[in-house]
Each structure stands twice: as C-alpha cells, then as structure tokens.
Amino acid sequence: MTRKEFEKRLKKINSNLCIITDCQLKPVGILLTDDTGNATRTVFDLMKGIWHEGDNYLSLTEHDELRNLLRDSCAFLKGTHLFGDSDLKDLTPDNLFKDYTDHLAKTLQEKNTAYGDSFTESVKKFGLTVIPIRLSDKFNRVCELTKRGELKENDESLEDTLLDLAGYSILGLKYLKEHENK
Known part of the structure; x- marks a missing residue:
C-alpha cells in the first residue's frame, strides 16, 4: 500500500x-x-x-x-x-481485548470514585468469602438471563453483568495483591 x-x-x-x-x-x-x-x-x-x-x-x-x-x-x-x-x-x-479492558478499567475507576472502595471494605469486614459471594451473585444473574434468553432484566443487561463479573474478579485480584504479605 x-x-x-x-x-x-x-x-x-x-x-x-x-x-x-x-x-x-x-x-x-x-x-x-x-x-x-x-x-x-x-x-x-x-x-x-x-x-x-x-x-x-x-x-x-x-x-x-x-x-x-x-x-x-x-x-x-x-x-x-x-x-x-x-x-x-x-x-x-x-490485542483484540484492549477496548474491553479499557472500558472495564474506566468503569471500575468511575464506580470506585462514586462509591469509595466498598469492595475492599467489605472484604476487610467479612473476609475473603466476599469475593466468591459477589462473583456468585453475578454468575447466577448471567445464568438466569441466558436461561430465559433475555439480554436485559430491569436496568441490568447481560453485558453489564458480564462486565461486573470481570470487575469483581479484578477487584479480588487487586485486594489479594495489596494484602499478599499480610
């Protein structure tokens, strides 16, 4: 060319x-x-x-x-x-995933700014079981939405829920990294 x-x-x-x-x-x-x-x-x-x-x-x-x-x-x-x-x-x-990970990072930053570091506070208060509980809630929503063939329920879409699943995974990794020596 x-x-x-x-x-x-x-x-x-x-x-x-x-x-x-x-x-x-x-x-x-x-x-x-x-x-x-x-x-x-x-x-x-x-x-x-x-x-x-x-x-x-x-x-x-x-x-x-x-x-x-x-x-x-x-x-x-x-x-x-x-x-x-x-x-x-x-x-x-x-690098086909960059748009998705950039969007995820932006969403996590916006939510962290809006709500504070509530995930970390929850883990400190209730322990590491918060991680699988949050992931399980989102996984169950994905299962329900796909089982019914619906892409959206109330205000939360399948896309939003998948983003939340990825987000909670990143928050879990962030928590573990920040507390690995404790």
Missing part, C-alpha cells in the same frame, strides 16, 4: 480525516477536520500508536473502519517506517 492509497482509503472512511505531518513532512498522526478544513481533533497518534478518543468525533463504524485500515497497513507502516518507529501493537490482532 502506498501513501496515496492509504490517504484514499482514509478519505473513504470520513472525508474529514487526513494525515498530519511534523516539520520534516513525516506523518505523525491522523486528524479530523471540520468542513472548512480546520483541525478539530487528533484521532490517532502514529508515533506513539495510541488513540485520542474521548469525545467520540467518529461514529463507531468509522472508528472500526479506521482501526481496520491501520491494522491492514500495520506491516506496511512498520516495514517502511513511513510513520516513524511507532509502537503499533494496539493495532495488531494480539
């Missing part, structure tokens, strides 16, 4: 996407412009191999298409160093 082909595919995803360059005209990122061509947001840093998401200026479809373009171009980008010596590991197939 040539740079021209890359830019053409980029424009197909969103006509406001373009490559940004440094002072030596070496591409360093992908930028989203407004309809007049003014820069609005750096979407992807090609030098660091990281996304600049946040306000979600791209639709989910556009984001997936851009991720696929970068994945398709990964060998080319690394092989020619067209975009520098960036670490593009976030684009390679061995």
Whole structure:
C-alpha cells in the first residue's frame, strides 16, 4: 500500500480525516477536520500508536473502519517506517481485548470514585468469602438471563453483568495483591 492509497482509503472512511505531518513532512498522526478544513481533533497518534478518543468525533463504524485500515497497513507502516518507529501493537490482532479492558478499567475507576472502595471494605469486614459471594451473585444473574434468553432484566443487561463479573474478579485480584504479605 502506498501513501496515496492509504490517504484514499482514509478519505473513504470520513472525508474529514487526513494525515498530519511534523516539520520534516513525516506523518505523525491522523486528524479530523471540520468542513472548512480546520483541525478539530487528533484521532490517532502514529508515533506513539495510541488513540485520542474521548469525545467520540467518529461514529463507531468509522472508528472500526479506521482501526481496520491501520491494522491492514500495520506491516506496511512498520516495514517502511513511513510513520516513524511507532509502537503499533494496539493495532495488531494480539490485542483484540484492549477496548474491553479499557472500558472495564474506566468503569471500575468511575464506580470506585462514586462509591469509595466498598469492595475492599467489605472484604476487610467479612473476609475473603466476599469475593466468591459477589462473583456468585453475578454468575447466577448471567445464568438466569441466558436461561430465559433475555439480554436485559430491569436496568441490568447481560453485558453489564458480564462486565461486573470481570470487575469483581479484578477487584479480588487487586485486594489479594495489596494484602499478599499480610
């Protein structure tokens, strides 16, 4: 794939996407412009191999298409160093779980900020059995939702429940790590 082909595919995803360059005209990122061509947001840093998401200026479809373009171009980008010596590991197939783990980390942080470290406090108060109890509650909910073929019950979906299961597992690991010498 040539740079021209890359830019053409980029424009197909969103006509406001373009490559940004440094002072030596070496591409360093992908930028989203407004309809007049003014820069609005750096979407992807090609030098660091990281996304600049946040306000979600791209639709989910556009984001997936851009991720696929970068994945398709990964060998080319690394092989020619067209975009520098960036670490593009976030684009390679061995990191298909990153979006999920990033979402989980964000959710855990938000809940920990909102509720305090209630999980740790519960374990301190009632012991390690809190870990399997919380996991068991969520597992039972998953079983019920799938048995009934429902993806949502009241305000909690199957997706939310699976995220909670993973979250409680991480909280359990965090507790064990923080208290391993006690």
